[in-house]
Amino acid sequence: xxxxxxxxxxxxxxxxxxxxxxxxxxxxxxxxxxxxxxxxxxxxxxxxxxxxxxxxxxxxxxxxxxxxxxxxxxxxxxxxxxxxxxxxxxxxxxxxxxxxxxxxxxxxxxxxxx
Amino acid sequence: xxxxxxxxxxxxxxxxxxxxxxxxxxxxxxxxxxxxxxxxxxxxxxxxxxxxxxxxxxxxxxxxxxxxxxxxxxxxxxxxxxxxxxxxxxxxxxxxxxxxxxxxxxxxxxxxx
Numbered sequence: 001x002x003x004x005x006x007x008x009x010x011x012x013x014x015x016x017x018x019x020x021x022x023x024x025x026x027x028x029x030x031x032x033x034x035x036x037x038x039x040x041x042x043x044x045x046x047x048x049x050x051x052x053x054x055x056x057x058x059x060x061x062x063x064x065x066x067x068x069x070x071x072x073x074x075x076x077x078x079x080x081x082x083x084x085x086x087x088x089x090x091x092x093x094x095x096x097x098x099x100x101x102x103x104x105x106x107x108x109x110x111x112x113x114x
Numbered sequence: 115x116x117x118x119x120x121x122x123x124x125x126x127x128x129x130x131x132x133x134x135x136x137x138x139x140x141x142x143x144x145x146x147x148x149x150x151x152x153x154x155x156x157x158x159x160x161x162x163x164x165x166x167x168x169x170x171x172x173x174x175x176x177x178x179x180x181x182x183x184x185x186x187x188x189x190x191x192x193x194x195x196x197x198x199x200x201x202x203x204x205x206x207x208x209x210x211x212x213x214x215x216x217x218x219x220x221x222x223x224x225x226x227x
Contacts, residue, residue, distance in 0.1 A: 003157075004157075031213075033214075033215075035215075040219070040220075041219055041220070042118070042203050042205070042217030042218050042219050042220050043158070043203075043215070043217050044217070045214050045215065045216075048214060056214060091157070091158065093158075095213060101213060102160050102163075103160075103213065103215060104160075105150075105157040105158040105159070106157055107156065107157040108157060
């Protein structure tokens with residue numbers, strides 16, 4: 001079974017530029033998550049989708065971050081404009097719908113903002 | 115809100131030593147508790163979990179017991195190997211139907227031959 005796919009794996013940009021990350025969840029997983037993991041810290045949830053609807057985006061900095069999950073499969077997370085403090089690994093995870101199902105994580109995208 | 119606190123690392127051990135990584139949590143009700151592991155260059159993987167008080171999760175020689183009275187979920191292994199070198203994260207999900215994970219800060223384990 002293929003795992004969660006993410007691209008790119010690494011991205012370096014300058015502050016005030018924009019960047020987008022892509023995630024393809026495990027086939028059949030209705031729930032998709034984006035986490036931000038700053039170096040030396042645990043991952044922090046940014047947004048949770050169920051199919052193509054947002055379940056929780058309370059910790060997403062909406063002035064610069066946006067995410068979508070068209071058709072309830074792939075998802076894109078965008079940052080515009082980026083700030084230095086956005087340097088982190090962005091993790092995508094997916095799970096089956098409902099209950100306390102295990103989340104499966106992708107390898108992450110490491111973003112460096114200069 | 116919910117939170118998870120882990121002992122800070124790095125933890126450096128010799129091969130075959132006993133491992134304990136402390137984890138305590140703050141949450142309402144009865145959350146589910148997890149340990150995730152992140153090997154160098156890889157994504158997070160679920161190591162073990164427990165969903166109710168006194169449950170013991172176990173996998174690959176690692177164990178953790180859900181202690182409601184002390185709000186703890188300490189990770190233990192009787193004999194570590196060099197291949198166990200990784201970062202370990204304690205996490206919880208709330209007791210409602212949602213499964214949003216709240217993570218601790220992570221503990222880096224380094225095992226020397």
